[in-house]
Amino acid sequence: MSELLRVEDLSIAFGNNQVLKGLSFEVNENEVLGIIGPNGAGKTVLLNILTGILKPDSGRIIYQGEDIAKTKIVERTYMGIGRTFQVPRSFEGMSVYENVMIGGVCGRQMTEKEAGAGADKILAQINMADKRDLLAGTLGLLDRKRLEIGVALASKPRLLLIDEAAGGLTESEVVSIIDIVRGAKEQGVTIIWIEHVLQTMIEGTDRTLCVAEGRNVICGNPRDVMDSPEVHAVYLGTEEDYADEGAGADNDIAKTGTAQALPPQDKTLLEISGLNVLHGDLQAIHDVSMRIERGHIVSIIGANGAGKSTLLNTVMGIHNPAGGTIVFEGDDITGKRTSAIAEKGLAMTPEGSRVFADMTVTENLLMGAYLPAAKKAKTEQLEKVFEMFPVLKEKSEQLASFLSGGQRQMLSIARAIMMNPKVVICDEISLGLAPVVIQDIYAKLKELNEQGLTFILVEQEIKRSLRHSDYSYVMVKGRIVLEGKSSELSRSDVSDAYFGINRFA
Amino acid sequence: MQGVRKNNYTKSLAILVIVIVLFFLPQYGSDYAISIGVLIFLYISLGQMWNLLGGYSGLVSLGQQIFVGIGGYTAALVTEVWHQSIAVSLVVAAGVSLVFAFIISFPIFKMRGVYFTIGTWIVSEALLVFFRNWKFVNYDAGYNITIAYRIPMSQIYHGALVIGIGSVVLVYLILRSRMGLALMSMRDNEGAAEVRGVRLYRTKLYCFVISSVYTAITGVVLYLNIAYIKPGAAFGIDWTVCMVFIVVIGGLGTIEGPIIGAVVYVILRQYLYSFPGISMVILGAVAVAIILLMPKGIMGAIHKKFGVEVFSVRRRIDERLEDGS
Structure with missing residues (x-):
C-alpha cells in the first residue's frame, strides 16, 4: 500500500497552551485511520491544521508526496481533501440537494448538471434521497451528520477527514453512519476518522491511533489499541495512580462515620429521580437518578457527549427537563429559575x-x-x-x-x-491545566470539603475523580451505567462501563 | 409534480401581467402615482444591490452612497459640462464606478466584519470632503442637472422601471448561476463554504463590483429625477441607511425582500411627510417592530407561514425528472 498522507512532528500552541507537541503519523491509500483521545488531546485542532484553517508552528504535512503546509484552504479542497465538522455546518437556507451540489460545483469546478447527477448518487448513498428538497435547517441531528459526509463526498475527496460523526446518536444511528463510511472506503476514499464513540473505531476503522496531550500514544489494530494498557492509562489512569489512592479511602471511612450520626433525611442534600432531558429530538439524559449526601464529594465521570454538562445545567435550571424531579433539601426545584436555584445554595463553576x-x-x-x-x-x-x-x-x-x-x-x-x-458544582475544573496546578486545585477542594462544603465534580479523567471523591457515577450516552463508593469501584468495572466494548461488540 | 409546473406557469403569467400594467402606467396613472413608481423602482434596485453584499456575501457596507454619488455626479458632469447624452453618462458612470470599486477593494477587503463596515463608511466620508474641495466638480455648490427638466416624466419612469426590473433579473441570474450556489452557501456559513471549495475573496469581489456598478447606474437615474446635486446629499449615509432599512424589513438574503422593503419604505415615507420632525423616529420604530416580530423580515415571515417564494432559485429535482419522463 502506498502512503497518501504523512504528518511529521506537528506542533501548535495557543498562547501558553501547547496543544500539539510533535504529533506524527501516516495514512495509506484507501485506509480508514481512527483517531481517539480524551477531550483536549488536540484532535479537532489536527483536522483544522490538515484543512488549512490553522497554521502549525512547526512540522510537515506531506500529501501525495508534496508538502502542503502553505497551501490555502480551497486549494486543499481542490487537491481532494474533504472534511466534516463536529457540529454539522450545513447550509441551512439551502435544500439538501443544493447542499450536496456545493461539493461538486465549488469543490470540483463541475457544471451544475454534472454536480446534480453526482448529487443524486450521493443522496442515495447517504439514504437521504427522499429528503432532497427539504431545507437543511429543518433536518434532525442524524440527517445533518449524514449530510455533512454527503457534502464532503460530493467534492470527490481522496482523503476524507471525519470529525465526530457518531457523537450524540443512538446505537442504530451509529451503525448507519458506520455503513456510510464503509461505503466511502469501498469507493477508494482514504479516511481519517476522529471519534469519541469508541465502538465505531472497532467496527469502522482499519487502524486506530490514540492521541493524548498532543502526542501519539499508540497506533495499531483497533481492538488491540482499545485493550492496550497505554490507552487505558490515558483514559483511566495507571495502576500506580490507583496505588496512592490510599489516603483518600481512609478519609472516606472517617467521614462516613460522622455522617452516619445524622438522621437519613438530613443526610441527603440533593436528590434527582427519573430525570429525562431532550435537546430537540435528541434525548441527552435518560432516566437518571442520583443522591448527593451532605458533606460528600461526588464525581460524575463520562466521555465527551455523555450528558454530564446537560445534567448539571438541568440541575441549575438552565435546561428544562422533559420528566423527573430534582429535590434540594426537601424542596422541589425542578424547572425553577436559575437565580432561584442559586439562591437556595447551589453554585456552579462553568467549564x-x-x-x-x-x-x-x-x-x-x-x-x-x-x-x-x-x-x-x-x-x-x-x-x-x-x-x-x-x-x-x-x-x-x-x-x-x-x-x-x-x-x-x-x-x-x-x-x-x-x-x-451549600453545594458547588464543578464542570471540568482540570481541563487544559498542568498536573501540578490540578493538584493544587484538588487540594483546595479537599480543604473546603473538610469545612463542610459539598461538591459535585464532573470530570473526564477517571483516576483523578475516583481518587478525590467519596461516591462516583459513571455516565455513558446519557445513562448512569455504574455507581458506587469511589473506594470500592474496581478498575475493570469502570473500564468496561467507560469503553463500553463488552456491551456493544 | 404537475402541480409545481402549473404553479410556475401561473406565477410567470402573473409577473408578466404586473410588468405590462406597470409599463403602461404613465398612460393612465396620475403624476403622483408615476413619481411614486419611479422611487419604488429605483429603491428596489438599491435594495437588491445592497442585499447582494449584506444579504449574501456577508459584506455589510455602509459606504454604498459612494456609488450613488459617483452616478449622480457623472450624470451632472456629462450632461452639464460636456453636453453629452444620458446614455453616455450611464456608460461613463458604469466605467468610473467599476474602476473605483476595484481600486478601493484592495484596502477595504483587508478589513473584516465591523472594520469593513467602518472602512467603507470612511471612504465615503473622505470622498465627500474631497468633492467639497474639488474645483472640477464646482466645490460645495454642485450642479443643477438641467437636462432633467427637458425630458418627460414618462421617460424617467421607464428608465427607472427598466433599472428596477433589471436589478431583480440580474440578482436572479446570478443566484441561478454557479456563483449563486457559492453565494448562498456563504450566506449560510462562510467558514464551511471555504472548506467546501468556495473562493471567498474572489466571490466577494465580484459581488462588490457588480453591486457598485449597478448602484452607480441607478444613481444616474436617481439624480435625473432629483435634478440637483451637491456633495453632502450625494455622498450622505442616508442612501445606505435606506438600503439597509429596505433589505432588513423586506428580508435579508431573499430576492423578494428588497422589493417588498422598497414598496413599504417609499409609501411609508410619503405618509410621514405629514409628520415633519418625528418622521425618522416613526421610521425607526417601524424597523424595530418589524425586526422584533419578523426577525427574517416580511418575506421571511411570509415564507415561513405560507412557504411561498415568488422568485425561486431552488435547484429542484422535479424539473429534470419531468424532462426525462
Whole structure:
C-alpha cells in the first residue's frame, strides 16, 4: 500500500497552551485511520491544521508526496481533501440537494448538471434521497451528520477527514453512519476518522491511533489499541495512580462515620429521580437518578457527549427537563429559575472557568455575591475567600485576564463560594491545566470539603475523580451505567462501563 | 409534480401581467402615482444591490452612497459640462464606478466584519470632503442637472422601471448561476463554504463590483429625477441607511425582500411627510417592530407561514425528472 498522507512532528500552541507537541503519523491509500483521545488531546485542532484553517508552528504535512503546509484552504479542497465538522455546518437556507451540489460545483469546478447527477448518487448513498428538497435547517441531528459526509463526498475527496460523526446518536444511528463510511472506503476514499464513540473505531476503522496531550500514544489494530494498557492509562489512569489512592479511602471511612450520626433525611442534600432531558429530538439524559449526601464529594465521570454538562445545567435550571424531579433539601426545584436555584445554595463553576476577563479579581468575586442575601454579607465573605485563596488576595487588583489558567479556575471556585453555597458544582475544573496546578486545585477542594462544603465534580479523567471523591457515577450516552463508593469501584468495572466494548461488540 | 409546473406557469403569467400594467402606467396613472413608481423602482434596485453584499456575501457596507454619488455626479458632469447624452453618462458612470470599486477593494477587503463596515463608511466620508474641495466638480455648490427638466416624466419612469426590473433579473441570474450556489452557501456559513471549495475573496469581489456598478447606474437615474446635486446629499449615509432599512424589513438574503422593503419604505415615507420632525423616529420604530416580530423580515415571515417564494432559485429535482419522463 502506498502512503497518501504523512504528518511529521506537528506542533501548535495557543498562547501558553501547547496543544500539539510533535504529533506524527501516516495514512495509506484507501485506509480508514481512527483517531481517539480524551477531550483536549488536540484532535479537532489536527483536522483544522490538515484543512488549512490553522497554521502549525512547526512540522510537515506531506500529501501525495508534496508538502502542503502553505497551501490555502480551497486549494486543499481542490487537491481532494474533504472534511466534516463536529457540529454539522450545513447550509441551512439551502435544500439538501443544493447542499450536496456545493461539493461538486465549488469543490470540483463541475457544471451544475454534472454536480446534480453526482448529487443524486450521493443522496442515495447517504439514504437521504427522499429528503432532497427539504431545507437543511429543518433536518434532525442524524440527517445533518449524514449530510455533512454527503457534502464532503460530493467534492470527490481522496482523503476524507471525519470529525465526530457518531457523537450524540443512538446505537442504530451509529451503525448507519458506520455503513456510510464503509461505503466511502469501498469507493477508494482514504479516511481519517476522529471519534469519541469508541465502538465505531472497532467496527469502522482499519487502524486506530490514540492521541493524548498532543502526542501519539499508540497506533495499531483497533481492538488491540482499545485493550492496550497505554490507552487505558490515558483514559483511566495507571495502576500506580490507583496505588496512592490510599489516603483518600481512609478519609472516606472517617467521614462516613460522622455522617452516619445524622438522621437519613438530613443526610441527603440533593436528590434527582427519573430525570429525562431532550435537546430537540435528541434525548441527552435518560432516566437518571442520583443522591448527593451532605458533606460528600461526588464525581460524575463520562466521555465527551455523555450528558454530564446537560445534567448539571438541568440541575441549575438552565435546561428544562422533559420528566423527573430534582429535590434540594426537601424542596422541589425542578424547572425553577436559575437565580432561584442559586439562591437556595447551589453554585456552579462553568467549564472553562468563564471569569470576567476585563474585571479585576475583586470585582469578579463581588459578582459572585450578586444575589441579595449574599450581597449583605459580601465584605465578610470576601475576607474569608481571600483567607482561603491567598493567591487571589495578592492579585486582587489585577484584571482577571492576567491570571494563569490555574488561577482563573481558583477564581471561578472562589467566585462560587462568595454566595456562601451549600453545594458547588464543578464542570471540568482540570481541563487544559498542568498536573501540578490540578493538584493544587484538588487540594483546595479537599480543604473546603473538610469545612463542610459539598461538591459535585464532573470530570473526564477517571483516576483523578475516583481518587478525590467519596461516591462516583459513571455516565455513558446519557445513562448512569455504574455507581458506587469511589473506594470500592474496581478498575475493570469502570473500564468496561467507560469503553463500553463488552456491551456493544 | 404537475402541480409545481402549473404553479410556475401561473406565477410567470402573473409577473408578466404586473410588468405590462406597470409599463403602461404613465398612460393612465396620475403624476403622483408615476413619481411614486419611479422611487419604488429605483429603491428596489438599491435594495437588491445592497442585499447582494449584506444579504449574501456577508459584506455589510455602509459606504454604498459612494456609488450613488459617483452616478449622480457623472450624470451632472456629462450632461452639464460636456453636453453629452444620458446614455453616455450611464456608460461613463458604469466605467468610473467599476474602476473605483476595484481600486478601493484592495484596502477595504483587508478589513473584516465591523472594520469593513467602518472602512467603507470612511471612504465615503473622505470622498465627500474631497468633492467639497474639488474645483472640477464646482466645490460645495454642485450642479443643477438641467437636462432633467427637458425630458418627460414618462421617460424617467421607464428608465427607472427598466433599472428596477433589471436589478431583480440580474440578482436572479446570478443566484441561478454557479456563483449563486457559492453565494448562498456563504450566506449560510462562510467558514464551511471555504472548506467546501468556495473562493471567498474572489466571490466577494465580484459581488462588490457588480453591486457598485449597478448602484452607480441607478444613481444616474436617481439624480435625473432629483435634478440637483451637491456633495453632502450625494455622498450622505442616508442612501445606505435606506438600503439597509429596505433589505432588513423586506428580508435579508431573499430576492423578494428588497422589493417588498422598497414598496413599504417609499409609501411609508410619503405618509410621514405629514409628520415633519418625528418622521425618522416613526421610521425607526417601524424597523424595530418589524425586526422584533419578523426577525427574517416580511418575506421571511411570509415564507415561513405560507412557504411561498415568488422568485425561486431552488435547484429542484422535479424539473429534470419531468424532462426525462
